[in-house]
Amino acid sequence: MGAPLLRGLSREERARVLKAAASRRLRSGEALFHQDDPANALHLVLEGRIRLTQVTAEGREVIVRLAGPGAVFAAIAVLEGTTYPFDATATQASRLQSWERGVLRELFRHIPRLEQNVTAIVASHSREMLDRLRELSTEPVPQRLVRTLLRLAESDGRPQAEGVLVDGITRLELAELSGTTLFSVSRLLSEWQAQRLVQCGRGRVLIRDRRGLERLRRVPPGSAPRDPTAV
Amino acid sequence: MGAPLLRGLSREERARVLKAAASRRLRSGEALFHQDDPANALHLVLEGRIRLTQVTAEGREVIVRLAGPGAVFAAIAVLEGTTYPFDATATQASRLQSWERGVLRELFRHIPRLEQNVTAIVASHSREMLDRLRELSTEPVPQRLVRTLLRLAESDGRPQAEGVLVDGITRLELAELSGTTLFSVSRLLSEWQAQRLVQCGRGRVLIRDRRGLERLRRVPPGSAPRDPTAV
DNA sequence: CGGCCAGTTGACGTCTTTCAACTTTGGTGG
DNA sequence: CCACCAAAGTTGAAAGACGTCAACTGGCCG
Numbered sequence: 001m002g003a004p005l006l007r008g009l010s011r012e013e014r015a016r017v018l019k020a021a022a023s024r025r026l027r028s029g030e031a032l033f034h035q036d037d038p039a040n041a042l043h044l045v046l047e048g049r050i051r052l053t054q055v056t057a058e059g060r061e062v063i064v065r066l067a068g069p070g071a072v073f074a075a076i077a078v079l080e081g082t083t084y085p086f087d088a089t090a091t092q093a094s095r096l097q098s099w100e101r102g103v104l105r106e107l108f109r110h111i112p113r114l115e116q117n118v119t120a121i122v123a124s125h126s127r128e129m130l131d132r133l134r135e136l137s138t139e140p141v142p143q144r145l146v147r148t149l150l151r152l153a154e155s156d157g158r159p160q161a162e163g164v165l166v167d168g169i170t171r172l173e174l175a176e177l178s179g180t181t182l183f184s185v186s187r188l189l190s191e192w193q194a195q196r197l198v199q200c201g202r203g204r205v206l207i208r209d210r211r212g213l214e215r216l217r218r219v220p221p222g223s224a225p226r227d228p229t230a231v
Numbered sequence: 232m233g234a235p236l237l238r239g240l241s242r243e244e245r246a247r248v249l250k251a252a253a254s255r256r257l258r259s260g261e262a263l264f265h266q267d268d269p270a271n272a273l274h275l276v277l278e279g280r281i282r283l284t285q286v287t288a289e290g291r292e293v294i295v296r297l298a299g300p301g302a303v304f305a306a307i308a309v310l311e312g313t314t315y316p317f318d319a320t321a322t323q324a325s326r327l328q329s330w331e332r333g334v335l336r337e338l339f340r341h342i343p344r345l346e347q348n349v350t351a352i353v354a355s356h357s358r359e360m361l362d363r364l365r366e367l368s369t370e371p372v373p374q375r376l377v378r379t380l381l382r383l384a385e386s387d388g389r390p391q392a393e394g395v396l397v398d399g400i401t402r403l404e405l406a407e408l409s410g411t412t413l414f415s416v417s418r419l420l421s422e423w424q425a426q427r428l429v430q431c432g433r434g435r436v437l438i439r440d441r442r443g444l445e446r447l448r449r450v451p452p453g454s455a456p457r458d459p460t461a462v
Numbered sequence: 463c464g465g466c467c468a469g470t471t472g473a474c475g476t477c478t479t480t481c482a483a484c485t486t487t488g489g490t491g492g
Numbered sequence: 493c494c495a496c497c498a499a500a501g502t503t504g505a506a507a508g509a510c511g512t513c514a515a516c517t518g519g520c521c522g
């Protein structure tokens with residue numbers, strides 16, 4: 001599976017690490033933990049998808065990340081030994097491996113590379129959050145949605161004849177990943193479909209013209225062919 | 232100074248840690264490093280203030296964090312050993328201590344508590360970023376500005392007779408911390424000043440009524456005394 | 463076959479930004 | 493010590509982007 005967690009470990013080391021984990025299955029919709037629960041374990045997704053969300057006081061959700069096969073979550077929380085900073089819920093039937101704090105530290109002592117990997121994972125999540133922060137602060141909705149789609153295509157997309165398919169994701173989830181509403185997502189996707197950039201259906205978006213979408217990103221404002229007579 | 236980095240260390244341990252650091256002074260406006268520079272060192276602010284920013288392709292800035300006395304930055308980057316994820320620039324004359332990667336690891340080996348502290352710092356920054364992410368996604372500008380002000384009051388504010396003073400910060404910086412524009416910040420502060428919630432001047436905001444501001448946060452919409460005749 | 467959930471679309475309002483003009487403040491050099 | 497200048501801040505007007513609400517459609521599963 002090429003999980004970044006196990007990158008660079010020997011066959012024996014991998015076996016040892018995997019043997020130390022607890023296995024767990026979740027049904028679609030089942031919660032693994034909630035925000036502010038004590039953080040017992042670091043989790044690796046083997047199969048399925050886990051949605052990590054923060055919920056506002058008013059009940060509006062923000063998706064922090066969608067963790068698919070190979071993804072790790074709750075790394076910092078478990079190292080620090082405090083509480084989880086978000087809810088974790090399966091959006092599909094899923095299989096996980098989980099390492100408790102003590103077990104993980106023990107493994108680190110024998111397999112330094114594992115600790116390196118966890119550090120690298122924490123760093124990459126942190127960079128991704130910085131990127132999203134910047135995007136939310138400075139970019140308009142269409143650009144943010146494009147970024148969300150391309151990010152999903154990168155991490156979870158399935159190559160197809162016509163393009164890259166991103167599926168198992170609703171308009172609402174796309175909105176909560178992009179910091180906008182269900183309605184804006186629907187409108188934008190309809191528009192892009194008319195331009196043949198994407199092809200979409202219930203729970204799925206097929207990216208047909210990646211370049212076209214990326215181009216959208218850099219031409220945000222009323223930049224329809226500008227009239228040069230309007231000095 | 233009660234820096235979280237040194238929390239829980241004995242006098243001897245502190246001395247050892249501080250002796251291993253390189254000292255550095257920065258003039259106001261001077262850059263310490265730029266985004267994508269190789270991350271050599273973890274930095275602790277002794278005096279002054281360091282502004283950590285990401286710059287967009289279009290040249291718009293986002294402030295990731297303002298690091299004042301006692302604050303640490305670039306912790307993850309240096310542990311991972313890659314590159315800095317933001318620019319660091321002094322907004323005032325500043326004094327820093329910096330630990331190179333190898334030095335830091337060596338210290339960790341002898342003083343495990345130091346590593347714990349760094350982990351806790353990384354975790355708290357990560358939590359703060361999650362909070363800001365949620366706020367940017369779901370809250371309107373006035374609420375975000377209130378949060379920014381209260382956060383600054385918490386970390387950098389100086390208690391005064393009339394309230395808590397946050398100074399050395401421009402409207403533009405407040406805007407870049409809140410994900411809005413200079414103009415919106417100016418308008419909102421004027422309005423709040425008229426309501427006696429704050430008192431502001433060039434580069435300074437005095438928070439006179441913390442409770443009043445917090446109350447603002449939970450009453451977002453056009454909830455001025457609503458006219459009940461307009462069913 | 464019915465109901466439900468996901469999605470679509472239009473109308474409408476408003477929050478925010480943008481742009482331009484103007485004022486205030488504080489530091490510096492004469 | 494004063495005058496001047498640049499930087500910081502204010503304010504109004506206008507446009508536009510997005511969100512909200514409501515009504516409607518279409519596909520899927522039981």
